[in-house]
Amino acid sequence: MPGDSPTAAVLIIGDEILSGRTRDTNLNTIARFLAALGIDVLEARTVGDRANQIVEALNALRAAHDYVFTTGGIGPTHDDITADCVAEAFGVPLPEHPDAVAILEARYGDDFNAARRRLARVPEGGSLIANPVTDAPGFQIDNVFVMAGVPKIMTAMLEDVAPRLRTGAVTHARTLRVSGVGEGTVAEVLGPFADRHRDLSVGSYPFGHGSDGEVGTNLVIRGKNADAVAAALAELWKALAEAGIAARPVTD
The missing domain is CATH 3.40.980.10 (MoaB/Mog-like domain)
Incomplete structure (x- = not known):
């Protein structure tokens, strides 16, 4: 980034x-x-x-x-x-x-x-x-x-x-939560998306343990331009939906 x-x-x-x-x-x-x-x-x-x-x-x-x-x-x-x-x-x-x-x-x-x-x-x-x-x-x-x-x-x-301190542009972050789905399932969508957006930081963070709570993956997009981050989030959300993977935005 x-x-x-x-x-x-x-x-x-x-x-x-x-x-x-x-x-x-x-x-x-x-x-x-x-x-x-x-x-x-x-x-x-x-x-x-x-x-x-x-x-x-x-x-x-x-x-x-x-x-x-x-x-x-x-x-x-x-x-x-x-x-x-x-x-x-x-x-x-x-x-x-x-x-x-x-x-x-x-x-x-x-x-x-x-x-x-x-x-x-x-x-x-x-x-x-x-x-x-x-x-x-x-x-x-x-x-x-x-x-x-x-x-x-x-x-x-x-x-x-x-x-x-010399200040800089604040990093903006947006998150999509994919419940009931692990990293391996979203990898095929996330990899090409990250390649298209090398100006942004794209991360995948699994949560839950499988036996006593919700299991899923948080997909986090970070960048200095808030509009670019928001547009990328919408693009990723759509790509996941087209792959049959349900996601929802969450507040960080």
């Missing part, structure tokens, strides 16, 4: 995600946030708290996409190494940011200890991302946005990120 919309990738950092102890919801939140701005998320990776993996993944993603969003690993403990890894990836020092120090001193007062001072470290050349929940800031350096892993905090940080 060609277009000139900005692209983005998400890098989720943390052993707790890979171990299954913590369920990640940040990818979904970021993807929805960016979709509303017309920014296409094209890639997501999850890595543990291992410096070489973080640096390697970050360098690959920031070279391939307009924006990279990282979540996790910017807390006060020894295993919070994201800031260190970002500085290494960019080849810059990791000093304390004076504005971050001031913010944290105001919050913690006499409890602003050595561990909490780690929260003030920002790669040289970086700017702060406001954190209205706990005050401890994230940061931006070049096209990389480094945010907290706690979903409530990460979501709040996005408010400060939004004005910094």
Whole structure:
């Protein structure tokens, strides 16, 4: 689906995600946030708290996409190494940011200890991302946005990120639901249709389990032009009907 919309990738950092102890919801939140701005998320990776993996993944993603969003690993403990890894990836020092120090001193007062001072470290050349929940800031350096892993905090940080982003054309999506029919049945109709509409994204997503609920397939058409998406939906609906396959449009 060609277009000139900005692209983005998400890098989720943390052993707790890979171990299954913590369920990640940040990818979904970021993807929805960016979709509303017309920014296409094209890639997501999850890595543990291992410096070489973080640096390697970050360098690959920031070279391939307009924006990279990282979540996790910017807390006060020894295993919070994201800031260190970002500085290494960019080849810059990791000093304390004076504005971050001031913010944290105001919050913690006499409890602003050595561990909490780690929260003030920002790669040289970086700017702060406001954190209205706990005050401890994230940061931006070049096209990389480094945010907290706690979903409530990460979501709040996005408010400060939004004005910094170049927006694009929003992707429109329309869905046809085919009930009682699996992907194999619709494939003969869907394949030629997708070939005729290479400017659109055409996907097939089965649902149900066959024993305790409705079984079928959702056919989703996505594109930057709402009229083109609507026309394609009507064409696919007709083609399915001609093949004896009943479908109905649904609201996404």
